[in-house]
Amino acid sequence: MGCRRRRRATWAGVAVVLLTFATLPGIAGAQTGDVAGAQQRANRAAAELAKAVEERARADDTVAHLEARVARVDARVAGVRSEVAQLAVRQYVQGTSQITRLLRMADANQVVRAQQYASVVAATSTAALEQYRADKEDLRVEVVALEREQKQRAATIEDLRRRQAEAVRELERLARLEEAARAAREAEQRRAEAAAAAATAATTPAVTGPRASAEAPLATTAAPARPTAPTTPSAPVAPVAPGAPAAGPAASGDWICPVQGPRAFSNDYGDSRGGGSSHMGNDILAPKGTPVVANVGGVVTQRNGAVSGLAYFLAGDDGNRYFGAHLDSFGASGRVSAGTVIGTVGNTGDAAGGPPHLHFEIHPGGSGYTNPYPTLIKYC
16 A cells, blocks of 8 residues: 555656656747847847948938038138128229219210229129129028038937937847746756656655565656757856856857857948948947857957957958957957957947947958858857
């Protein structure tokens, strides 16, 4: 009787363990779905931010163009204004009564010359005044256009700030979900292991004597193979030692995603950056301090520029050259293996004041440019 109760208890323990493991994929699936949805939202926010940055650059170009036009028209008006002022002084000095002066002249030749001179002055004055009025009207039109574009640029800047804040919020949400999913997986695994250990312990003293061998297989069936939950990169919770390998790199073959943590990016290669320049890489948004790793093995050199801020070049063993900018801090340099931490995400250089991100470029064969997005979307 006691043996049957122990067998029932053992089978109950096995059922609990089996049920626990059976529910793990569903729990993991729900968490993965939450993270995937958050990742999509973060990528959309990154795309909207890239669009706002491009619109800001175009607005800056338009305003600069109008400011130059206003300056040129204003200089033209100033020149005509000076000419009109000189004519006004000349007319005042000569007086306005040409008939009186003519009547005082005794020589007919003097009268003819005076009349010709007066007509030339009058014609010159009229032309100068007409030009002055036309230039003043041009200036008014240009100033109105400039003020309109300045207001539009102010609205564009405000939209850019809103997009930046939204992208940061989505990244923070993604980081929290990834961390919660990781903690939940670990907790479920610990509970499953504890249940399996309890079930195994319950079967050990269950039967003594001749019947032990008949019931021994129960212990071997109590703990099925534990499934391995997929790992998802999470936000760094502590500073990473320079040169240390990143934990759980998102990798495929010899190529590793250069940003190891919650990240979002879009296909912003070729977007306008103002002044006729274009964006020759992809911006990978991530929380400040997120590890940046060598995406391939190679040689890393560091630099610090006014535009790039803290940056690096990676001469890859695959024959390509890689460039990353706006780091918050440097990591390892020199000869590194894939996955080695070579810096952290920041917003140095001309990215100051904006959201932290890694500006990432690929130079195939060591020169030229190519769009990094197809590669990033594959490995990140």
